[in-house]
Amino acid sequence: MTLNSKVPEGPIKDKWISYKDKINLVNPANKRNIDIIVIGTGLAGGSAAATLAELGYNVKAFAYQDSPRRAHSIAAQGGINAAKNYMGDGDSVYRLFYDTVKGGDYRSREANVYRLAEVSGNIIDQCVAQGVPFARDYGGLLDNRSFGGVLVSRTFYAKGQTGQQLLLGAYSAMNRQIGRGKITMYNRHEMLDLVKVDGKARGIIARNLITGEIERHSAHAVVIASGGYGNVYYLSTNAMGSNATAAWKVHKKGAYFANPCFTQIHPTCIPRSGDYQSKLTLMSESLRNDGRIWVPKNMEDAVAIREGRLKPTEISEENRDYYLERRYPAFGNLVPRDVASRAAKERCDAGHGVNKTGEAVYLDFSSAIERYGKEQAKIHGIKNPSKEKITELGEAIIEEKYGNLFQMYEKIVAEDPYKTPMMIYPATHYTMGGIWVDYNLMTTVDGLYAIGEANFSDHGANRLGASALMQGLADGYFVLPYTIGDYLSNEIRTGEIPTDTPEFDAVEKEVKERLEFFINNKGTHSVDHFHKKLGKVMWEKVGMARNAKHLKEAIEEIKEIREDFWKNVKVPGKVNELNPELEKAGRVADFLELGELFAKDALERNESCGGHFREEYQTPEGEALRDDKNYAYVAAWEYTGKPSEAKLHKEELKFKDIELKTRSYK
Amino acid sequence: MSGFSSSSVGRKVIMSLSGLFLITFLLVHLGVNLTLFGGPELFNSASHFMATNLVIQVMQYVLAAGFILHIIMGINLELKNRAARPVKYVKNNPAANSGWASRNMIYTGLLILLFIILHLKDFFVEIKFGEVTSDYDLVTQLFKNPIYVIIYVFAFILLGIHLSHGFQSAFTSIGARKPKYYSCVKNLGIAYSYLIALGFSIIAIYFYFA
Amino acid sequence: MNLTLLIWRQKDARDKGKMVKYQVSGISEHMSFLEMLDVLNEDLVNKNEEPVAFDHDCREGICGMCSLQINGEAHGPDRRITTCQLHMRTFKDGDTIYIEPFRSKAFPVIKDLIVDRTSFERIQQAGGFISVNTSGNTQDANGILIGKEEADMAMDSATCIGCGACVATCKNSSAMLFVSAKVSQYALLPQGRIEAKDRVKNMIHQMDLEGFGNCTNTGACEVECPKGISLENIARLNREFLKASVK
Incomplete structure (x- = not known):
């Protein structure tokens, strides 16, 4: 099968508009007879479910949480981009399109990104109409702030809880439709497999997580909006339950998986404090505006700090290594996420890391406090201010800007970041890769769609800040509801899809057998034991910097862990009850396969771009070396029975509207 | 209005309005009681006025209705609230987040109800249906009984506690609570609670020793 | 340890x-x-x-x-x-x-320690929304002016995470803080005023059906609320309910 991205012809500006004009529609009376399943209720799934229901389709929405509102989109802090140009600073649809393609290191599909930029403004209008309380200025107009990697202010925000507010907006739209009976909501349900009939996606097998009952659900189309696979690393900023099962199961049923190695490691997270750690917490990127990142220059100092014999404040200026400022004088502490993350890893690998685990660097606000303090003293006309006064004035400014983050840090680490530098370390945050989709957001399986973080389409090899929320809502509110109609217009005569067919029988049997296997295996180790082992391999060998040797090792090691898992995993309890260990077992089993494909993809891509850094492919200064001649394509993997034997399909990326350039931050 | 009075918020509004009405009544009652300090003549004429004035006579029934409404509604809500948590906590630490008075309105309320019954029997029934020549004598005589005075003072301390939450709560229940003036309402409530508790008690104690 | x-x-x-x-x-x-x-x-x-x-x-x-x-x-x-x-x-x-x-x-x-909080879902479904369809043709976001103070207050109410701590901590198991946070968010915004009367009545009706207790203003909920939702919201809910009932 050859990949057809189905990008419409014509100039990029007109593609979406003229495509929408010609697309097939389903008449309102027929929509009533068409069912759509939506897996996941985050920004993408929630907005899609609500909109499809408004249009008149019967929607069945699934979430493993007890409410759609708890999907992990809720944790997004910073904001959402939109090309509104409210600030009058020269923003435009083209500029947002350009920034996104460039930020993604030229590994995304132009037409999709342009459409994303095009509908971005509508998202803000829609959200305001829904009652999302975006920040406003004193004149009552919407406020914007700026984010990394761009030259304009186009980020709309609701305090540090933008994801929460946008999700609650989509959730409220869903609630309206649930109340009207147009959405049937299946809380605490997990999709465990896809059912295909005559090559088309026709339903799912789901488990009721409360009773353990296995259920069959049929539909004319299935939409996967289950988010990313960052938890393949065990530790990430994702929620504990975030998983790749839905995505992986559809991959095994014929949906190609694209660019799995494109993963974003966010540089400013609170470091691990011990082996018991279950999750990593993000600290907003905005902190790098005022914080200076450093490690001790001398190894002895680093060791002394790790052993608790020395405090960071006792290290003199000349014995500190401000490595970002040293390596990237032009951008300094404000280099993009991928660059900052790799540099931190490099220093810690060299033995200069600072917390007990040796995996942390300092983010120091003392010079910012001093700078702001002196500035304030001048403003208030204080002559010859004392050092204490300067500190007091400076801390007040820092508190005003980052107070909530500092408080959060103190709750977790129990150290006062005003007095001693923060400790940070990179952590897995977002996955740009995902299920391959065409311009319609349809996967390689007919009637199966993927939206939001679950698909691969818009962010290339690196995502810019505040763009994930934009993409999730664009897909769900403004793209999928149109494009799905094109497919469903051929389904109006299909009628209700029965679930008592051999196809459903077969998949249900498979699902049940697997669950029974876990319970009956009575092995020696808990699910988490294997998940942690997988995470360690992924982090060390398929993490921020990769090389062929490590990747090959990783592939072998993941295989071994997987075999060990299937032999020795221990899952207590029963199948037909609420059983969190059983839920985890299924998810980890899938991660153990996905991880291998991930490493294989990274091994195959002999270049460095965005979040994918291959040590063999770097400039003499240690910068990423992209290979546009040989690797300007989307790697879409077809499942053939084993992750190691996945077949590669290439979708060549053509850049007609943007010139390919090297990114430099020196 | 039937939807209103059967809804939880509607019932709270009824509690609030009847409470505020009783709060006003208490002030009038205290005013009348204070005339005791003016001697038998003044008190008796005040008492006579209260017993014969047409408006007061009508208000008497409104007051009774207010009391009954407040009591019945209070008990009704308490029963519903208990039913809302069929399984109790093994370990509970409510003192960490709320005041004693606010959590025990039903108990202070019921004890006050017992006192009111006693009070009605001793004063209201006597004056209204008995053969009392001087209301002043009736009252001051009763205050000579130490047990009665102890019960009386105890009841008013309970009432003070009841009011210390009830006063500001009544305002919140009808929506009259804004950051700008909430602390004012709260302080007024506390001052009022002291006024009622001390005002009535002092009269009783004074006449016990007088 | x-x-x-x-x-x-x-x-x-x-x-x-x-x-x-x-x-x-x-x-x-x-x-x-x-x-x-x-x-x-x-x-x-x-x-x-x-x-x-x-x-x-x-x-x-x-x-x-x-x-x-x-x-x-x-x-x-x-x-x-x-x-x-x-x-x-x-x-x-x-x-x-x-x-x-x-x-x-x-x-x-x-x-064990897992409880069913879908009663909260049904309350939201009864009215916790603004009835606007997704069209992309709503008025421009800056077409509605909203004062900074109102916007900030609406945001404070909107930070509720729906965890149920207010119910758990209330001696009456009342859900008023939760319901009032949602009612307040919309009541404070011009977009939400249009349906304000029906919303507050429908949400309270559903809250009562679910078997929650009655608010007695003890204030325990605002102390335990992880997001610091204040009792002002409950007062606003009461106000909204009164307004909706007298008309």
């Missing part, structure tokens, strides 16, 4: 349930409370016992999934945090910790 845990164990919704005592040792003060429970569960799995079921997901205090009544307080003794943000340094070596599910007739226990 070493701790004694008294945890509510209940097989399923029909089971009677009881408190069971566990010992955990080697707990680091830097662990979060849920990581401490992870340690216990890992231990139980290794001993072939059934692990304790509890709700959790984001573990950064925003999803509202985690609950737990810890030593008689919703989300434990610390303030303005959820259980997942509670750290073990709040406790001392040798402490006994009581861990119970959120209790309310409207939050029936599903298993």
Whole structure:
């Protein structure tokens, strides 16, 4: 099968508009007879479910949480981009399109990104109409702030809880439709497999997580909006339950998986404090505006700090290594996420890391406090201010800007970041890769769609800040509801899809057998034991910097862990009850396969771009070396029975509207 | 209005309005009681006025209705609230987040109800249906009984506690609570609670020793 | 540190349930409370016992999934945090910790410490929205001017995470803080005013049907609320309800 991205012809500006004009529609009376399943209720799934229901389709929405509102989109802090140009600073649809393609290191599909930029403004209008309380200025107009990697202010925000507010907006739209009976909501349900009939996606097998009952659900189309696979690393900023099962199961049923190695490691997270750690917490990127990142220059100092014999404040200026400022004088502490993350890893690998685990660097606000303090003293006309006064004035400014983050840090680490530098370390945050989709957001399986973080389409090899929320809502509110109609217009005569067919029988049997296997295996180790082992391999060998040797090792090691898992995993309890260990077992089993494909993809891509850094492919200064001649394509993997034997399909990326350039931050 | 009075918020509004009405009544009652300090003549004429004035006579029934409404509604809500948590906590630490008075309105309320019954029997029934020549004598005589005075003072301390939450709560229940003036309402409530508790008690104690 | 845990164990919704005592040792003060429970569960799995079921997901205090009544307080003794943000340094070596599910007739226990909070869902479905379809043709976002103060107040109300701590902590199991936060958010915004009357009546009607108790303004909810939603919201709800009822 050859990949057809189905990008419409014509100039990029007109593609979406003229495509929408010609697309097939389903008449309102027929929509009533068409069912759509939506897996996941985050920004993408929630907005899609609500909109499809408004249009008149019967929607069945699934979430493993007890409410759609708890999907992990809720944790997004910073904001959402939109090309509104409210600030009058020269923003435009083209500029947002350009920034996104460039930020993604030229590994995304132009037409999709342009459409994303095009509908971005509508998202803000829609959200305001829904009652999302975006920040406003004193004149009552919407406020914007700026984010990394761009030259304009186009980020709309609701305090540090933008994801929460946008999700609650989509959730409220869903609630309206649930109340009207147009959405049937299946809380605490997990999709465990896809059912295909005559090559088309026709339903799912789901488990009721409360009773353990296995259920069959049929539909004319299935939409996967289950988010990313960052938890393949065990530790990430994702929620504990975030998983790749839905995505992986559809991959095994014929949906190609694209660019799995494109993963974003966010540089400013609170470091691990011990082996018991279950999750990593993000600290907003905005902190790098005022914080200076450093490690001790001398190894002895680093060791002394790790052993608790020395405090960071006792290290003199000349014995500190401000490595970002040293390596990237032009951008300094404000280099993009991928660059900052790799540099931190490099220093810690060299033995200069600072917390007990040796995996942390300092983010120091003392010079910012001093700078702001002196500035304030001048403003208030204080002559010859004392050092204490300067500190007091400076801390007040820092508190005003980052107070909530500092408080959060103190709750977790129990150290006062005003007095001693923060400790940070990179952590897995977002996955740009995902299920391959065409311009319609349809996967390689007919009637199966993927939206939001679950698909691969818009962010290339690196995502810019505040763009994930934009993409999730664009897909769900403004793209999928149109494009799905094109497919469903051929389904109006299909009628209700029965679930008592051999196809459903077969998949249900498979699902049940697997669950029974876990319970009956009575092995020696808990699910988490294997998940942690997988995470360690992924982090060390398929993490921020990769090389062929490590990747090959990783592939072998993941295989071994997987075999060990299937032999020795221990899952207590029963199948037909609420059983969190059983839920985890299924998810980890899938991660153990996905991880291998991930490493294989990274091994195959002999270049460095965005979040994918291959040590063999770097400039003499240690910068990423992209290979546009040989690797300007989307790697879409077809499942053939084993992750190691996945077949590669290439979708060549053509850049007609943007010139390919090297990114430099020196 | 039937939807209103059967809804939880509607019932709270009824509690609030009847409470505020009783709060006003208490002030009038205290005013009348204070005339005791003016001697038998003044008190008796005040008492006579209260017993014969047409408006007061009508208000008497409104007051009774207010009391009954407040009591019945209070008990009704308490029963519903208990039913809302069929399984109790093994370990509970409510003192960490709320005041004693606010959590025990039903108990202070019921004890006050017992006192009111006693009070009605001793004063209201006597004056209204008995053969009392001087209301002043009736009252001051009763205050000579130490047990009665102890019960009386105890009841008013309970009432003070009841009011210390009830006063500001009544305002919140009808929506009259804004950051700008909430602390004012709260302080007024506390001052009022002291006024009622001390005002009535002092009269009783004074006449016990007088 | 070493701790004694008294945890509510209940097989399923029909089971009677009881408190069971566990010992955990080697707990680091830097662990979060849920990581401490992870340690216990890992231990139980290794001993072939059934692990304790509890709700959790984001573990950064925003999803509202985690609950737990810890030593008689919703989300434990610390303030303005959820259980997942509670750290073990709040406790001392040798402490006994009581861990119970959120209790309310409207939050029936599903298993161990997991409760069913779908009553909250039904309240939202009764009116917790603005009736506007997705069209992309609504008026321009800056076409509606909203004063900064109103916008900020609406945002404060909107930060509710729907965890149910207000219900769990209220002596009456009242859901008023939760309902009032949503009603307030929309009541404060011009977009939400249009349906304000129906919304408040429908949401309160559903709240009553679910079997929550009545608010008696004790203020316990605002103290325990991890997001600091204030009682002003309840007053606003009462006001909105009165306005809707007299008309």
